[in-house]
Amino acid sequence: MNNELQVLNGSPYNRKCDVYSFGICLWEIYCCDMPYPDLSFSEVTSAVVRQNLRPEIPRCCPSSLANVMKRCWDANPDKRPEMDEVVSMLEAIDTSKGGGMIPIDQQQGCLCFRKYRGP
Numbered sequence: 001m002n003n004e005l006q007v008l009n010g011s012p013y014n015r016k017c018d019v020y021s022f023g024i025c026l027w028e029i030y031c032c033d034m035p036y037p038d039l040s041f042s043e044v045t046s047a048v049v050r051q052n053l054r055p056e057i058p059r060c061c062p063s064s065l066a067n068v069m070k071r072c073w074d075a076n077p078d079k080r081p082e083m084d085e086v087v088s089m090l091e092a093i094d095t096s097k098g099g100g101m102i103p104i105d106q107q108q109g110c111l112c113f114r115k116y117r118g119p
Contacts, residue, residue: 016077022086023072027055030065064093 027035035055036044047053052075057066068089074080081089 014077015083016080019072019080019083019086020077022083023069024055026065026069026072027057030061030069031055031058062093064089068093 024035036047036053039047044053054070054073057069068086071079071081071089072086
């Protein structure tokens with residue numbers, strides 16, 4: 001049984017659950033959006049646990065940042081990095097002159113999301 005299901009069943013959580021949550025927060029910050037605006041809480045929790053539902057990473061997201069997100073929300077909690085490794089991965093991303101975070105032909109601001117956000 002993975003950690004998310006244990007938490008949903010009322011069992012104590014561990015740091016790997018927090019790493020998963022951090023990965024989701026990274027996605028929300030990058031996309032300026034909510035991952036599943038059309039699903040109820042129960043639908044999301046069921047799909048995350050039983051069908052390995054994860055947010056779609058926009059094509060314009062730098063691969064280095066996408067990799068951090070994917071590693072944080074790995075279906076196997078034991079394969080998720082510890083937070084100190086997450087910090088190291090984030091610090092290693094080159095952000096000089098945009099460092100690929102904002103495509104040259106893209107205007108400044110939030111990227112790759114629709115105008116309507118949230119429930």
